[in-house]
Amino acid sequence: MKPVRVGICGLGTVGGGTFNVLTRNAEDIARRAGRPIVIEQVGHRSIHPDCDITGIKATSDVFEVAANPDVDVIVELIGGYDTARELVLAAIENGKHVVTANKALIAVHGNEIFQAAHEKGVIVAFEAAVAGGIPVIKALREGLGANRIEWVAGIINGTGNYILTHMRDEGRAFEDVLAEAQALGYAEADPTFDVEGIDAAHKLTIMASIAYGVPLQFDKAYTEGISRITGEDVDQADNLGYVIKHLGIAKRTENGLELRVHPTLIPKDRLLANVHGVKNAIAVMGDAVGPTLYYGAGAGAEPTASAVVADILDVARDINTAHHYRVPYLAFSGVGEDMNAPAIMPMEDITTAYYLRLLAVDRPGVLARVATILSDNGISIEALIQKEITEGELVPIILMTHRTKERQMNDAIREIESMADIAGAVTRIRVESLDEGE
Amino acid sequence: MKPVRVGICGLGTVGGGTFNVLTRNAEDIARRAGRPIVIEQVGHRSIHPDCDITGIKATSDVFEVAANPDVDVIVELIGGYDTARELVLAAIENGKHVVTANKALIAVHGNEIFQAAHEKGVIVAFEAAVAGGIPVIKALREGLGANRIEWVAGIINGTGNYILTHMRDEGRAFEDVLAEAQALGYAEADPTFDVEGIDAAHKLTIMASIAYGVPLQFDKAYTEGISRITGEDVDQADNLGYVIKHLGIAKRTENGLELRVHPTLIPKDRLLANVHGVKNAIAVMGDAVGPTLYYGAGAGAEPTASAVVADILDVARDINTAHHYRVPYLAFSGVGEDMNAPAIMPMEDITTAYYLRLLAVDRPGVLARVATILSDNGISIEALIQKEITEGELVPIILMTHRTKERQMNDAIREIESMADIAGAVTRIRVESLDEGE
Incomplete structure (x- = not known):
């Protein structure tokens, strides 16, 4: 069968990882897709040192990739909001399918992007935007499709979990572990995005839309960070039989949807309480299935590439499917049109x-x-x-x-x-x- | 769009659960599928007391359902080998898609069934056959499609895990907890199938085929039960920092595939070690994603129905897709034709x-x-x-x-x-x- 031709935009950590996984596992991936997946072009400013693109058509202008008539699927891995939004919209306008790992883009501009993609009849896939390599978008959107989701609760920021894990295990202070995480490359020089819960709120916003069939509403998520947690709190929680985790929680109640990111005491014997270090995990409660949990690496070059490539495989299989037969972007058809869709509650009402x-x-x-x-x-x-x-x-x-x-x-x-x-x-x-x- | 018409064969625990979930969540399910899923006919000998089929066309002859021209998808929930095999083959012969929760059927007769289905161009879906409501088949077959799977290790029999959990937590003997599990309905009167690892070997066989692209080879799985584990072993394992779990393990080595079910000591701090009671969990190691884990209910009416209905949703979306674009039954195209496919190793070689x-x-x-x-x-x-x-x-x-x-x-x-x-x-x-x- 005809190969599916991919254009990768961005060759940093995740882009480099995606390039390498597609290349290394090409044979298995072709057997899974029923056809080869070929890298037609890459668009990049700089290249991750682990990535060798010898022999691949390259450009420094990512918009050239989005306009390339030989590219079927654009893989957006440049990150950020503005250029990424323009790139994705340009690719859609040109009738290309899109795979992205960009949680900020989807959480903030997703409604606009899905509307444009729907009009063009193209796929926008974003498994890698939530919890890296853990196939939780697929679980929520397809695997648990029989269920009314009651709640979703996740450790969805590895930096925060690394800090809380080491505070607890070693009795150290927040600032001390943060400095270590920065030295090890687990935390950015400006850690606000991670430790104040903004990154987690992006991911939670996406999961909530898929769980409940509501439009993306990042601005309504309540966000509280972990920077004020003290060793005293960690110890007292332990004495009481609890562990402090930074959770993103989405919950269906009779008064609407709760959507909140904050430090949370959870009982020690919960699986989530035993998720350590930079790993992520998401617990999902469905009315039929009961409690389930998905665990793995929430970031990193190849774990994130694993999700990006899974999305490319889905695109390869659905590329000739009539658009209305495809899984809806946010799991339900008619998202945004449902007048009975639950509203997101103000934090004071939870x-x-x-x-x-x-x-x-x-x-x-x-x-x-x-x-x-x-x-x-x-x-x-x-x-x-x-x-x-x-x-x-x-x-x-x-x-x-x-x-x-x-x-x-x-x-x-x-x-x-x-x-x-x-x-x-x-x-x-x-x-x-x-x-x-x- | 046109509804998808389902014929449910068997209305016991799982059949009743499937009927109830399809009915209760019909509106959400239709929004997910983009079309209604309607129960066209049920075939059953007896009905689970929780299930009210008033107004539904019913027959005591399941083969009538398999021949009904108004049925698009047969849901096989009668269990067992022989009649189930005949029923599924008859449905395929009549050009119907099949959803089944029958692990024994797939593990033992899957190669024959997939061959027949492939020739007819119909789907055979079996998420519910492994680990009940946990969407691990979808994770292995699609979500981790970028990866070469290194190993799969799962707690995939709830009865066994219930017994081992209570032996450890309460210092009780195997026979004692088994009797309790039987009284509570977690174990059959003849517990051989569960405690001797046969049920787990069925599920492991299926996961291994999907992980490694090899035909189903249940007869080559090594199977050892938990009936000889003593309280002394449980205590000694604990002293050494381990927990005893009954695991199904499939592993790729340079000498072939390991495929084995047996009691296993695993370190206490592993998530798998913290999976208690009747719950199931499967750890999967991929070369790109690293370690991942999937947890939830491995049995029961509605958890299993959750997986059955997810499969029906997949069928509904793929019903008009050309057969060669669908996800291959065992994840890879050309399973059984690959001369380089790894062989399953004799136990003495692991x-x-x-x-x-x-x-x-x-x-x-x-x-x-x-x-x-x-x-x-x-x-x-x-x-x-x-x-x-x-x-x-x-x-x-x-x-x-x-x-x-x-x-x-x-x-x-x-x-x-x-x-x-x-x-x-x-x-x-x-x-x-x-x-x-x-």
């Missing part, structure tokens, strides 16, 4: 349990006052630890609450912080049981 | 590490003699525990070896068992590191 840590002056009645404030706001306490004082007069109080509305918790925290006997801000970390069943 | 437990008379020189026998057979010892004697004169000796050939280990065990100072048989459990990376 319901969860909480871990609170506060510093109190050791004076009779302080604890009673805190308990009264919580009670007055309709919040019940599940566990309370008042630590013995080792020195000074401030006593750490650790509380776990039952599930309550975020708004009530905000009110309670405001009141508690206004108490004269409470020092500084209350630390609040959300708690999820993530019942995975036995 | 390489692994070992845990040995033996009972020795407490006499000087016995340990030295055992060590010499191992050394003479080219086997080196990694760890040795000689337990203190509490009563009587027999001393338990626990050994962990480095990796060696099974043949050498067989020879060594034969020699050790022939020693006058060794009582009874040597317990041998294989050990795998299953490196999942950090």
Whole structure:
């Protein structure tokens, strides 16, 4: 059968990896696709040192690849928002299928891109945009297609998980582990994108759209980072039987969809709690299948290339399929047209349990006052630890609450912080049981 | 668009679950498929009590469903080998697509069935045949399509994992937990199929074919059960930092493919070691993606239905696709025609590490003699525990070896068992590191 001709734009880490995997495993890939996948052209400014493109047609202008009539599929691996958006839209305009690993592009410009692609009848595939090599987009979009998804909860940023893992295992401070992660190349010089949850929110936004058949709404995702987690919190969580993970959570409730990224206490015996270092994992609860989990490398040259090439294989198989028979971009047909589609809830309306840590002056009645404030706001306490004082007069109080509305918790925290006997801000970390069943 | 018309054969646990999921989630499923999926007819002898088929065309003759010109897809959920084989072949002969949850059927008769289906240009889908609701067939066949698979290792029998989990957590004996599992309905009255690894070998056979592009060869799978595992072994494994799991392992080596089901010691910190109770999980190592893992319910009405319905969705999308564009049944085109396809190795040729437990008379020189026998057979010892004697004169000796050939280990065990100072048989459990990376 006729080969499928690929144009790779960008030959950095992921582009180089994609080039190498397509080349190294060409024979197996052709047997899987039923036809050869050939690299027709590459567009790049610089080349990853592991990548040898001898004999391949190359250009420094990626738009030339998007216009090349001999290219069937554009693989966008240049990253970023603006040029990537222009490139993808140009490729679509030229009737080419698109494979991309760009989570920011899809989360922010996905609705526009899918609309354009739908009009042209071309595929836009983005498995590599979420959790690197883990085929979780395929699982959510196809493998779990029988289910109403109840919730999705994922460790979807390797940098953050690396930091939290080493804070816990080695009793080190956030800044200390972050510096190490930067030295090892697991974290960027400016780590904001990773540790403040923006990258995770991009990925969560994409998964939520696929899970629930709603348009991409990155601007409505709640995002909170891990930079304020202390060793004290890690230890207290451990004492209470929990581990702190930076989770992206999407949940269907009767009031709408929760869409939130924040540090989370989860029970130690959950599989997610045992996902260490830079690895990613996503737990998905479906009404028919129950709890499931997908684990693997969330970044890196070849893991991400694994997902890019899987998408190219899908394109190769679907290239002659009538467009309306293909899997819809966001899993459901008519996304954006469904008037009954659930809305994304404001953070104040979500319901969860909480871990609170506060510093109190050791004076009779302080604890009673805190308990009264919580009670007055309709919040019940599940566990309370008042630590013995080792020195000074401030006593750490650790509380776990039952599930309550975020708004009530905000009110309670405001009141508690206004108490004269409470020092500084209350630390609040959300708690999820993530019942995975036995 | 035109509905896809399904004929469900068998309305037991999985058939009833499939009926209910298709009915309950019909609206979402239609949006995913781009068209309605309608149940045209059911063929059944008895009906699961949870299933209400009022208003559905029914027959007690499943072959009538296979001949019904209004049925596009036959869903075979009657189980067993002979009638199921006849039914599936009749449906194919009538030009119908087939979805089945029958692992025994695919593992034993799959080559014949796929040949017939290929000639007729129809789909045979079997996601539900392996690990229930976990979409691992899709992951192996599509999501990891870029990779050369290095190994697959799975907990793919819930009954066995339930027994091993409770033996470990509660210090109970195999027979005791088995009786409980039978009372709870997790184990059959005759548990041979589950606890002796036959069911796992069916599923492993299917995964190996898809991972490596080789024909189904159930008769070449090595199968060893868990009925001889003792509480002593569970405790000793724990002391050494391991957990005993009943694994199905397929591995590519330079000498061919390993295909084996047996109790296995794996390090405690592996995710697989933390898969408890009746749940299943499959770890897959790819050359590009690295380690990945897929977890969920391996059995049960609705988890299995989840996979069956996902297959129906795939059929609905591919129903008008030219046959050569569809994903090949066993992932690769030309399975069975590839003269260079790796052969499945005899068990004596595989390489692994070992845990040995033996009972020795407490006499000087016995340990030295055992060590010499191992050394003479080219086997080196990694760890040795000689337990203190509490009563009587027999001393338990626990050994962990480095990796060696099974043949050498067989020879060594034969020699050790022939020693006058060794009582009874040597317990041998294989050990795998299953490196999942950090």
